[in-house]
Amino acid sequence: MVLTIRELNYEDIETLGSWLISDPDFPGDFSPFAWEISKESFLSKVQENLTVPKTVEVKFYTVQRDGSPIGVMLSRKPENFDYVEVGYYIQPAERHKGYGTESLRQFTDFLFKTCGVLRLEAGTSSLNVPSQRILEKAGFTREAIRRKTLFRNGKWEDSYLYALIRE
């Protein structure tokens, strides 16, 4: 089995769209969905990214197992800052097999090599244990608790800020 990550291309948009639109489990229970944007605007952001890559701060990647897509990774570089945020989704049928951890490790290596930053960040709900686990297994440190940052299902949730520093 070979796991690889590469930038998303036009052919991948259809696959990503089908996961987003037809699979309600794809975003997961805890994700403030991709920076709180709708599925449609998420897809148009992907399209925009491919059309005018230099003008957008978010980049999309596909995770492939033996050449078939099983997930999506995102990087976002906030304007005027020199760090990168990461996001990750593994297709529901492929979760709990170690792919999230392995692809996040590969992704962080790739970002450190290509983005010229020393810090990668991720935010996650305090209830999203799988997300916390893969961050910790990929070497991230929990730096902060951000109290009452997510309002879901009628309740306020805390979230955690994680970071990985290139030493």
Ligand SMILES: CC(C)(COP(=O)(O)OP(=O)(O)OC[C@H]1O[C@@H](n2cnc3c(N)ncnc32)[C@H](O)[C@@H]1OP(=O)(O)O)[C@@H](O)C(=O)NCCC(=O)NCCS
């Ligand atoms: C987060 C996500 C990418 C993890 O991918 P994955 O391929 O399942 O990750 P792995 O198999 O490498 O590791 C999952 C870990 O979570 C643990 N886990 C899975 N479900 C769990 C649960 N319900 N409760 C506690 N731990 C759980 C697994 O045991 C494993 O940890 P371990 O190795 O210490 O045993 C995947 O769950 C996902 O796509 N979720 C929806 C999107 C999402 O929430 N993204 C993050 C937004 S911040």
